[in-house]
Amino acid sequence: MQPGLSVIVHGPNEQGHLGELLDSLGAQPFAAAEVVVAAVGDWARQEAERHAARDPRIVPLALPEGTGEGAARAAGAARATGRWLHFVHARDGLPAGALRMVADATADAPDTADLVVFDHIRSSWNKTGAPSGDGWIFARTGRRSLDLAGFPNLLHLAPLLGNRAIRADFWRDHDLADEAFAHDESYLAQATLLHARQVACLDQVAYEVRQLRAQSLPPVGAEERYAVVSRHEALQRLAAGRDLAERPRAVLYEVMVRECLRTFARSGMPEPVAREFFRRASRAAVQWRPRNHRRPAGFEGIRRSLLEENAYAKYRAFQAANHKRRDLKSAVVARKRRVGAKLSDHHYRRALSGPVDPGLAVFSAYWDRGVSCNPAAIAAKLAELAPHIHPVWVVARNKAALLPPGTDHIVPGTRRYWEVMARAKYLVNNVNFPNSVVKRPDAIHLQTHHGTPLKRMGLDQREFPAASKGLDFGALLARIDKWDYSVSANSHSTRMWERAYPSHYISLDHGYPRNDVFYSATADDIRAIRDRLGIPPGRRAILYAPTHRDYEAGWTPRLDLASLADRLGEETVLLVRGHYFYGGAASPLAGLRRSGRVIDVSTYDPVEELCLAADALVTDYSSIMFDYANLNRPIVIYADDWETYAKTRGVYFDLMAEGPGQVTRTQDELAAVFESGAWRDEGARKALSAFRRRFCEFDDGRAAERVVRRVFLGQSEEALPSVIPVDERTPAPSPEEAAR
Template structure:
């Protein structure tokens, strides 16, 4: 008996069917049967199904003699199902890799509930991807099983059948079946969820819900949308037949009204001549099905009136929206005039040479190089007043209470930025910030660049998608000083940012803690991340890909990777910052973290602490490798798509030829390196030492102090090591919220105008091979 019976109704999807079948039959989890129901499809679907069935005995095909529609096609497949759980998959959608394994594991964990609800992502015909906006509902319910009474918010999820699997004995025991019609999922989903005694959730994207440009029956203009009334009548009849469910009638009554009004409000659902009739039938049903004593929500009271009143209200609402849109133009113009007037007034006030304004990662907190400079300034130059810019009130509230902060675009922000003598940032300041003569802008960057940045992206149209390179360079024109950690970075910034600023060979302030590697901080970081004593912590930190819209490409099966590491190991995973809020974490990372398979370290605010906690770094082309090398701990590169990556993004040198450690070209090679212990052999140490000498030459643990004393206080420091002296103009701006070598193709940087000399001593002499190879 298979674990899953996947019932696949098929009708006029020949362009998508192979992709759907491949996504199912190529799953790593094999204990399945697929029952494909050819709903008398007039295209080539039947032949495709027979072709696949001849190659894989797990697939059986039912050819119906006539077209019966989606619901009844599912019904036709159910008597043939032998699996523990039923899964109704639409034949133009696809399963994500590892989905069935994740479902099976969650079913085992929860003791075979009646229903398992999992997450999905909408995938658009133009290439975009958007996760279910109510994914948090699944995450919040990720503990024990429950009923809808205990978690009624589960009913707020999209009323579809394909985001769930159902225990077959539960379905057959209740006699659940699909009715005919457009909205057949509604009278299935409500009765099933209301009847289930044990529901579980899986906070993982298991299905890609294809948003077709044309062909979605629920997005077509047709009288068939009147079917919604019959389907809700079935729901009400089901509840009426079960007195124990009577308490749900007010909820279902309101849900019916919301659903019908939503259909009516869409301009492309109903023929204009049919809208009055649809409203009348909805209002009649709303009145007839209203439970005794039920309070009608304000937004549904329109159903107690007539269609002309409803239509007049809709016209009025559209008129209000149009007036608001038009009124915003003069308001914006007036606000711009006020801002210019305020700037003119403040421009007459003298600069405050002891006021330093900081920002990092698009105003997200006291982080990165600016954060390290700020903390060192408080320690050795307390007379300097540091003020941080927060992107909103919520971010400001999360900052330490003793940190002075202002919220972006508020009067306080404008007053502070108008008078500040210094600006320190690792992304560009907004274009509205005008650099006053005499103010000094220090740009810190976010790491050593491997991949193309800024002006170099002009030759890579795919990598610069959504990036305005000329605007980026105009903002970089405001920089005075560009901090560099090595000669490679200095030369790259000169090429990528042809602007007038001076390089300051200070090292990277945020890396001071890596050079120091304080044992107490290491222990605290490991404890906070949940690394047990004695475990080898392996940090996996992949970067984004420009050859895939959205940037996320799964290069490893994380569950398998964690398992292959074996006992005594803890896998830490840190996604690229630009992927932290997208679908990437829903493709298994969050669920694996919840189950304790690995640790999702993406939200750890200080990446330096994540690196301190790790004994080994496994990465692909992330700029994190340049920082991690300072710890003198092993690094392994997983470069299985190097050719595709370099072709799409462009790189400044071949890191696979000059790596910081061993290079794996496949998962098999990576697994062998880790299992054999080669990841920490003498060759690994030799490669790492050469890499560290080349890219860590300016990092000696005093970078933050060097910035404060030379650039903020104007001291002329001398060093026992050779003085690197001045550097020519060079600069960079990195992707918003991502490391310089890590960012989306371009992004925000800092300001600076003019090129003041920056005589910053080097902590080390520059070796001859460094100069040559750079």
């Protein structure tokens, strides 16, 4: 039976929002509709196919990467079989109940109605469900069916395809998919109103527009700016060709002039582009001005007059005068800030006026704790491949004594710190530099990160108060906007960073440099590490590395280590990386520590050596599992509070179903996994293999080399060493192999 409504989801899976949209559709059990997903690119196709496997309403339609919006809409419409079409962009959303609401409205629409329009909300990274601004229109229309002659204010509706359903025959009869401006959603939205006989109105919200950060999108070129004027001129020609009545023509003209002026004022166009945009907008304002048109009074009337005169210089002067009052109000505050600026700020600003030093690189890791993680691996490879670049480490004063001998370093807040930060060409960090660090145009900021995300990160923490308490997301975005490059270990991370940290940086899908050692370490290295840790020869070493809980004020022990050690026997050594040794001579762990069966490695660095020393890893939700998987050694998950953790922190995938090995929920289960040998049985090996292919995708032992060649030596992606497939890599020998 022909469905009444075809929802056409179209576009690429921008920042992972397609999955959210299809999840919301799955939660709306309305059978009398089909959902055609015109999925652009592999990521979108995978999401569409995954949801189609469990929802028969979803029809996946795979389209090549780079397919334009117009072509994706046309392909979806051609595949649709419903009597009405509702175009939904893959990044947008449908509020609860919207599917049935739109389907019912189209079913109730009179035969003369070619469109059903409805209200929408707008969401962005920092605001959810903001009103559209169209409410005043629907307050007047109610649920009536109207035409433009009777209610021309319909042309003031936000020009979206998502806030209207279109009769399928109407769409095809007018060849809307083949219009010259079919790629332009705003044009098509207005064109449907100009063509329609009648428009049925639904005075309810049935669509959510998700506005992505401008900084996460490609820069807008000059031709795209000029296209705003061209679109409106095309709409004016369409209206003239349809012999539209005087009142709708007047409203359409108002819409054109307002958008042109708004675009000119807010888009920050370069001077030559702005001047040409103004000239084209002036020409359109004069050419299409309706007869008997009256300009509004006040400032708006002056703006219109200057536009029609093409008085660019006068318009700029008028803008400047309007801004002057606001500038004067803020001048007093700015003056106080300048007077109260610290001496260090004075030194920093002075240093910023000097040239950038192309041979100077600043490194920092874990909020200035010392030489570690990805920055340390990059610095080591830099010394080998580009010794002409001098590394300087930012280190907290109380950590400076722990630095390797000969390490050049700066202490935050000192005069030399500000001088070096100002002059350095390269700034490398696995977290963010302070807000006060200025991004110079010639400097390069390299964000290495320090783990693969299971838990929600960045902007994705907003929905989880326990995780986001005290976070200033605006300041976070300002720091993200300084990144030039972002290092990634796998496609999952690349996509989640794009979603959680939306900005214009380049993703380096090269692997984590700190994990190179998992492919370069030798049997001698592993024996030496175990000797330093005090692991007796022939003993099985299990590294236990739990993570922090945002919902806990302090540290809660999750395992009875003494009991666990007893069950695992004298041949097992527990390497415990945590902060909850019970302490005191009476502790049941005291004897185990003295005998070497439990070793506190909480402050041992680097953590990669602990991984190399361990025969197996036990963890809960720590990102160490993704790194350790490179070694192809058993991993056991101990997740006694998964539901609480997932609910309070938020997660990107279900670790219980997609873990790297055996999953246990109680201490008895954990002990039994090792007692029975299940920790390394066939099922555990298969799970680990799938996990490695997914999360160790780019880690092959040459990540640091690729990063140094790409960022510091300026080599092209094509010139870098290719990533070795997971199944063709040889990780470091296991402790058992190293002992032979």
